[in-house]
Structure formats: C-alpha cells, structure tokens
Amino acid sequence: MTELGSVAWPPALIRTERLVLREPEARDRAALIELFTSSEVGTYIGGPRPRDEFERALPAVPRRRPGLFVVDLDGAMIGIIEIDRRDAERPGHVRPDGGEAELGYMFLPEAWGWGYAAEACAAALDWVADALPGEPVVLSTQTANDRSMRLAAKLGFTEVERFEEYGAEQWFGVWSSVTPSG
Secondary structure, eight states: OOTTSSOOSSOOOEEOSSOEEEOOOGGGHHHHHHHHHOTTGGGGTTOOOOHHHHHHHSOSSOOOOTTEEEEEETTEEEEEEEEEEOOTTSSOOSSTTOOOEEEEEEEOGGGTTTTHHHHHHHHHHHHHHHHSTTOOEEEEEETTOHHHHHHHHHHTOEEEEEEEETTEEEEEEEEOSOOOOO
C-alpha cells in the first residue's frame, strides 16, 4: 500500500456496535451513485457529480483502493470513509513536508443524525492508530458545515488553522493517538 506505507490491505473487517467497515463490493454500486450524486451530500464538497457521467465512470465492481472503507449497516452501504495522504500542495499541514494521513467521510442523508458517522470514524481512527502508530491524522471541512465541525470535535480533532479553499473558509484539525505523558 503505497499511499499509507507498508500497511497490509485489505484489513480484516472492522466491526463496531452497529456497523461494519469493509471494502467496496458490486452490491454497493447503486448506493455509491446515490452518495456521489446527492445534492445534500455535495453541499460542502463542491456539489454533486452529474449522475449520468458518474454512472458511466463507475465500474460495475468498484475498485479496491487502499484506505477506502464502505460503512455497512445491516448489509447495506450507508457511507464511505477514506484514509489517504493529504496532498502536499494543498494548504493545511502539521508536518513541514506534508503527506499526513487524512480522514474523509461521506454518508447518505438517510444515515445522518443517528451517530453512524461518529461510530464509523472512531473505528477508522482506531485502525489508523494500530496500523500507523503515532501517525497524526488530519481533517479539513468547511466551517459552514456545522455537522462536520461537531463530528471533528466529538472525535477529538483539535484546530490547527483556518484557510480559504474552494471558495469557502476551511477548518483544519489534527488528531493523534499518542497520549502525552504527564
């Protein structure tokens, strides 16, 4: 796995109280189309993708990609979580050379408000803590996205800076599995 170093991929299924984090499968295609073409989901990420274009571009069996988890509730995809390396050219870094592990997530609107994002993201962060010990994880979201701002705080991200990107103010935070000794 080049993006995240020598981490073995795919990992074993990650199970939480209500969810399973797993690799994408053919059965997820319809939900992926809904996710990426939803105007509600696209509000703070540059808008929805055009449905016809996305349907043509998305293979029948979604590609396996290291760091991409489908969030599964009772056998159905309700969202995705991605752990990737933050592009060194983008603003927002906690290391001089950039390339930090970055948490990204998207959930179908019907899954909002039930705590699934917090549960799934916490499990993904636990996975990062085991797979990449001591690695800081960063997150960026528009300050106008109240839900995402609350989720970042709930997960333990602390603000590093704010900057303008994509025509909006962005909040940039960091999470670390390392607990300072006192």
